[in-house]
Amino acid sequence: MNKLHSFQSNITAIELPNKIAYPHYYTPHKIAQIASKELQMYLEKQTDFNHDFGLDSNEGVGKMFGVLVVKNEQKELGFLAAFSGKLAERTTYEYFVPPVFDVLDTRNFYLEAERKLNKLTKSIEALSSNKQYLDLKDAYNRKSKLQKDLLETEQIKIKQRRKLRKTQNSIDNQKNINEEFYLREYETYLNNKIKALRTAYFNEYERIEELKRERAQLSAKIQQKLFQSYQFVNNNNEVENLLHIFKESPQNIPAGAGDCCAPKLFQYAYLNKLTPIAMAEFWWGKPLTSAVRKHKQYYPACTGKCKPILNHMLQGLSVETNPLLATINKTDSLDILYEDEYLLALNKPHDVLSVEGKEIEHSIEYLVKKNFPKATGPLIVHRLDMSTSGILLIAKSKEIHKKLQEQFIKKTIKKRYVALLEGVIPDMQGTIDLPLRVDLNDRPKQMVCYEHGKKALTKWEAIAVENNCTRIYFYPISGRTHQLRVHAAHPLGLNSPIVGDDLYGNKSKRLCLHAEQVKFIHPILKNEIVIHSPAPF
Numbered sequence: 001m002n003k004l005h006s007f008q009s010n011i012t013a014i015e016l017p018n019k020i021a022y023p024h025y026y027t028p029h030k031i032a033q034i035a036s037k038e039l040q041m042y043l044e045k046q047t048d049f050n051h052d053f054g055l056d057s058n059e060g061v062g063k064m065f066g067v068l069v070v071k072n073e074q075k076e077l078g079f080l081a082a083f084s085g086k087l088a089e090r091t092t093y094e095y096f097v098p099p100v101f102d103v104l105d106t107r108n109f110y111l112e113a114e115r116k117l118n119k120l121t122k123s124i125e126a127l128s129s130n131k132q133y134l135d136l137k138d139a140y141n142r143k144s145k146l147q148k149d150l151l152e153t154e155q156i157k158i159k160q161r162r163k164l165r166k167t168q169n170s171i172d173n174q175k176n177i178n179e180e181f182y183l184r185e186y187e188t189y190l191n192n193k194i195k196a197l198r199t200a201y202f203n204e205y206e207r208i209e210e211l212k213r214e215r216a217q218l219s220a221k222i223q224q225k226l227f228q229s230y231q232f233v234n235n236n237n238e239v240e241n242l243l244h245i246f247k248e249s250p251q252n253i254p255a256g257a258g259d260c261c262a263p264k265l266f267q268y269a270y271l272n273k274l275t276p277i278a279m280a281e282f283w284w285g286k287p288l289t290s291a292v293r294k295h296k297q298y299y300p301a302c303t304g305k306c307k308p309i310l311n312h313m314l315q316g317l318s319v320e321t322n323p324l325l326a327t328i329n330k331t332d333s334l335d336i337l338y339e340d341e342y343l344l345a346l347n348k349p350h351d352v353l354s355v356e357g358k359e360i361e362h363s364i365e366y367l368v369k370k371n372f373p374k375a376t377g378p379l380i381v382h383r384l385d386m387s388t389s390g391i392l393l394i395a396k397s398k399e400i401h402k403k404l405q406e407q408f409i410k411k412t413i414k415k416r417y418v419a420l421l422e423g424v425i426p427d428m429q430g431t432i433d434l435p436l437r438v439d440l441n442d443r444p445k446q447m448v449c450y451e452h453g454k455k456a457l458t459k460w461e462a463i464a465v466e467n468n469c470t471r472i473y474f475y476p477i478s479g480r481t482h483q484l485r486v487h488a489a490h491p492l493g494l495n496s497p498i499v500g501d502d503l504y505g506n507k508s509k510r511l512c513l514h515a516e517q518v519k520f521i522h523p524i525l526k527n528e529i530v531i532h533s534p535a536p537f
Helices: 030-045 110-128 131-167 173-193 195-229 261-271 306-313 364-371 398-409 483-489
Strands: 063-071 077-083 231-233 239-241 275-284 336-339 343-348 389-395 414-422 429-433 436-438 446-448 457-466 469-476 513-521 528-532
Touching (some): 131 195, 173 195, 195 239, 261 275, 261 306, 343 364, 364 389
Parallel strands (some): 389 513
Antiparallel strands (some): 063 077, 063 275, 231 239, 336 343
16 A cells, blocks of 8 residues: 555654544644655655746745545554645656546546547637638628618618607608608618628638537536546445535535545545544645745645535544634623714624624624614624624614714725734835635635735734734725735735734634724714724733
């Protein structure tokens, strides 16, 4: 079994976990971190493949790798290794576990099907770029437009004559009928003039459209067969394909589903009677310019592609509950910083939701409803991430909520956050302009996207260096989800994640991000209100 690697390190004193970590939110166990280090040593020295990870160049691209610590039937410990997707245009290597379904295996249907699809695509491209077709298309479009313009000109003339007759009280129904008849005859005459050209153009156009329909049908057929070919087993020896696994999912099956590290690792373990003990996944190579991925940083399994698959694959194993649920602050009290008959400002603790979630009722919204039963309409004017602490504005009526929301929309409400960043940043102040959108394959994480992202602007100011960390003020101009966290961690931003950021940096006791100050105009009293809440870190 050459995919099972023996540990080179001394692991005899390490206490093994009793359960597999919850795969979408965890810190890798020490035994999995040791396996990761040994995989990284292999990556530094290997000669099995040639892939530019961008560590010494600007052209390369990084890759996600993973390990799964396992026991064999003789109770011997070892680890399996995997990479996501393809590596150096290949799917299989001696060191790594194979894919669940190998699209590059010539014995499978996919390569031949892809050749047929590519042949159709080339035929469509050839016909679409053919000079004779393009000349026909151009001539038809020009003459068709000319025909339309001529017809519209006659219609305008008739409308003007009718308007003149109406003002002169000389309405003549017979003339109206004659003009309608003339228009139809004129339109027929114009159509006949380009009939041959139109027929020649649409004959060629229909040839292309027929090929497109054929390609779409073949593509759908290939996709369905591919989804059926990805067969995932679990510890109960139950097998399901992608179509069944994503049957209840609100999303379409994502591209590349099943090709991430975790499904490959568990699949190989089950098929070879290996007992999973602990897992870890890490990024190797140049940071991405979209999602936050940094060299040697550990990351949990993604939610978009992997969560439905792992929900099936982990059946029959003892798995830890989501530790995020255990960290939720169940406080029943509200820390009120300001209150009058119209609104209030609260100091939200970290690890409390602003509003009720799908699985979690307990939130600031829940507590406000409980403590202010007479408050009406929307209550929460704006939100803070669950991990973020600080000032939260609450409206006691629909009217006040609307007026405060208007100030947010007009950007007249001024907010200041304080954060502690990992490391020392070189500059003292600046502006970060990186558009953001949700990472569809790994919600709720956000990513930088210049094509589909929404504008996100943050001003910042460094105020102190403490124990090799930088204390900083953030002044968000826009209010995108996770804006400050991504702008801090991203290499095109400050390239220094916020201390304790379990999504974009390194997990710690808490996320060191706090909404420290809010300035706004009172919607009724019209005076400026300044709320301040010192950072608890």
